[in-house]
């Protein structure tokens with residue numbers, strides 16, 4: 001490999017955004033990606049002609065989400081129908097009155113978080129509430145971890161930055177993000193193993209050779225950073241400590257093909273068991289397609305981690321049959337699913353700050369060596385855990401390098 005001005009390491013939303021920003025400014029930049037595809041935790045696969053997102057799927061905070069304008073410019077159709085997470089199809093296993101009581105408890109929890117003395121979100125749970133398992137399940141989807149592992153102030157920073165309007169990309173969020181690097185210089189299947197900053201130039205080591213770069217933007221996940229998969233010389237202890245304070249939890253999605261789908265309304269929602277912390281959330285017939293999209297997070301995803309995809313599907317089918325009836329069993333079949341915790345280039349779902357560690361996001365985004373900037377969802381002060389937060393950090397890191405040129 002040769003010499004380059006900027007090496008972008010990691011081709012998820014942050015890396016793609018950084019590369020595009022640099023290339024548009026005329027910078028000689030290359031993106032090095034460990035996998036044989038772009039998109040990272042935004043990954044669209046296809047089954048029977050249907051695009052299915054195994055990671056990011058929702059354009060969260062849609063009115064403020066930069067991917068919306070990119071989608072429109074690139075000709076990706078956006079579905080503006082809103083999620084129905086707060087509805088339970090036919091009130092199955094969760095009556096209107098129960099939904100309301102659980103919703104009120106979540107609002108009270110949010111209020112208690114705002115006046116909490118410490119920073120461990122679990123301390124804001126009311127020990128007498130019957131809805132704590134439900135709140136834990138929500139934490140699994142939102143934080144990819146239970147409230148006991150979540151910084152209250154960090155969570156509130158997300159809550160206060162978010163706009164509760166979520167849209168979707170019909171051809172897939174992963175496909176959109178990957179397309180943003182079209183025609184740019186990328187090297188796939190090129191995992192970086194070391195960044196040596198001891199000389200005038202950075203030496204970036206990969207199995208395909210050593211690249212010399214003036215600067216680098218590193219966008220790998222915090223769990224990958226913390227794993228030591230990339231060796232930094234000199235060591236960047238404060239950065240790595242920040243990564244450890246912002247771990248990825250677990251969340252996974254899987255899709256079940258549904259025979260006789262026409263009996264089910266498009267985009268209906270079910271929570272499997274609102275009295276369980278390990279339950280899954282289901283979107284029935286997303287976009288009107290003949291599939292059910294299931295998602296588990298936090299304790300639910302951890303419980304299924306060792307079961308593999310078949311075990312996860314059996315769990316989901318079991319929950320669905322309890323709600324809808326056993327004759328559904330023969331109508332459902334696993335077609336695709338994720339295992340983000342087992343993916344060696346990601347090692348989890350999305351970042352949460354541990355209690356007392358919300359400042360780690362700023363530490364991670366602040367370079368120790370001016371030539372090496374970090375980006376990625378975990379660096380975002382308020383839009384972490386999302387693909388648009390990742391995008392914003394990639395653009396910011398690229399602009400900072402441009403300003404320092």
Ligand SMILES: Cc1cc2nc3c(=O)[nH]c(=O)nc-3n(C[C@H](O)[C@H](O)[C@H](O)COP(=O)(O)OP(=O)(O)OC[C@H]3O[C@@H](n4cnc5c(N)ncnc54)[C@H](O)[C@@H]3O)c2cc1C
Pocket residue numbers: 009010011012013014015032033034035038039040041042054055056057058059060190191192193219220221224229230251252253338340345346348349350375376377378384385386387388390
């Ligand atoms: C199940 C699930 C559902 C989600 N749902 C949503 C959602 O609906 N909406 C939303 O906005 N967000 C969602 N997210 C979160 C979103 O996917 C992430 O926050 C975002 O995609 C992270 O982007 P990133 O660029 O920071 O990191 P990544 O996507 O992890 O990108 C980092 C890249 O670095 C690569 N890499 C790792 N090691 C190396 C190395 N040594 N050398 C070179 N490359 C390396 C990786 O392969 C990867 O491609 C979801 C995530 C999951 C897991």
